[in-house]
Amino acid sequence: MTTPFSAALGAELTKLRRSLSWSVVVLLPVVVVLAGSFTTVVSGQQLADGWHTLWLRSVVFYGLLPLPLGLGILASLAWRPEHRGGSWNALMSSPVPSLYVVLAKTLVVALLGAVMQLVLLVTVVLTGKLLFGLAGMLPGRYLVITVLLVVAVLPVAGVQSALSMAVRSFATPVAVALVGAGTAAVLLAAELGGVVLVLPWAVTARATQLATGTFGDSGELTAGGAAAVVVAGALLTLLAVALATRYLERRDVHT
């Protein structure tokens, strides 16, 4: 059944046709994984601890910079058509509620982020099998972490989408993503504990570090660690969506 919200979401998905977003979604994780293994492959060495080492090299760095940057770019790409021509006037003179506009855009950015996680997962598996000839399969906990990552991209998708909605510039929100990611990396390195999770970019980065033993992680995938990421992610996403909706409801259209 089509509800007004599913219709709004469907409309957002249609807008992704012929969008540059898809190349970001595919290229970014592939490049990151391959770059992480490049020197090892070239020098003919093996991975010290098999799948674990491969995951650590590919995904932890990915969560610190390429992922938030990628989400920033995806959000700017998603909002770019709305800043052109008479799109804002059309969007704001349609009966679709502001909340749906914001929510649909956020979910589309998050969806692209989720697809990016899948590409990442597949690339890691293929790299392990084809380039390193690793035995067995990627351990199950990394599949769980991939699912957690799909949730953990939501707060960054929400914040970046809100920024790209409010700011016409393509680059400014992406620059904010860089600063946010950098701040999150510093705070995570300082091992301050759960407080860091007030920063959306830290939630995403933290999720990529689960079960890796890096940045103060225990090295084990614990329910508490996973729950912290999910709860912080959900709260920050709600906050971002609420603020963006309020902004959209109040502001005048400028063209």
Next chain:
Amino acid sequence: MDTVTTTGLTKSYGRQVVVQGLDLRVPEGCVYGFLGPNGSGKSTTMKMLLSLVRPTAGEVLVLGEPMNRSTRRRQLARIGSLIESPPGYGHLTGGENLRLVQRSLGLDEAQVDRAVRSVRLEEQLDKKVAHYSLGMKQRLGIAMALAREPRLLVLDEPTNGLDPAGIEEIRELLRRLAGRGVTVMVSSHLLGEVDKAADVFGILSAGRLLFQGSREQLFAAAVPDLLIDTSDPHRARAVLDDRVAARVDGGSLRIPGIDDQGTARVVADLVGAGAPVYGVRREEQSLEDVFMDLTRGGRL
């Protein structure tokens, strides 16, 4: 019933007043020609009618209900609009853009088809909007506004970028829509583009409403110049001296802004002074003249 009513509608940015105290009355089922030079506040006014811009003061009633931020999304289901540059996502085709509208407004195929046919865009639907001409984008924008079968259609300069045949088509379309009971408010800085289609006019200059009413009222409101044909216009002018602002215009004496009683007095004076008068007439006026006169002088 009036479809749109505004009371004291005002918008200012800081000290700059863009629209001042508008009391608009747009009757149901009419084509309302909203005229004024560029920068006179037409777009801002139309944006306030759609609640795209919040008024600094005053109120808007659309279809009998207040139009503001808490009511707008409900109201907008019955209002089609095209403001400033036409919408349409460049990376999608015209057809895909229309499907977006269809989907997000929950319309059926037939509604979209009718809208497309009424702007004659059937042949162009598979083309990317980025490759459309401005005229085609305008048509697409109008189709997007029409698809929801609105009761009120607000079009801001819809004939921009259209050739004369296209302008004529839009005029016919507006008349047809009004015939079906749709209220159409259409703005233009060129009277000629809407005068044949509109039956009610609102004329805006520097943010103020100079005139609002029917075509007949518009003609009546602007008094055409009086022309007195005389064999010696210079002498006639000397007779009238400073009592009226008369000037010689070819073989005639031209007197602006004079009413019927004044005319009778002037003729009596001239005849009494022995000036040979052989014709007294009002100058033929086009709607264009009236419009220019109103907007240039800012009077009425």
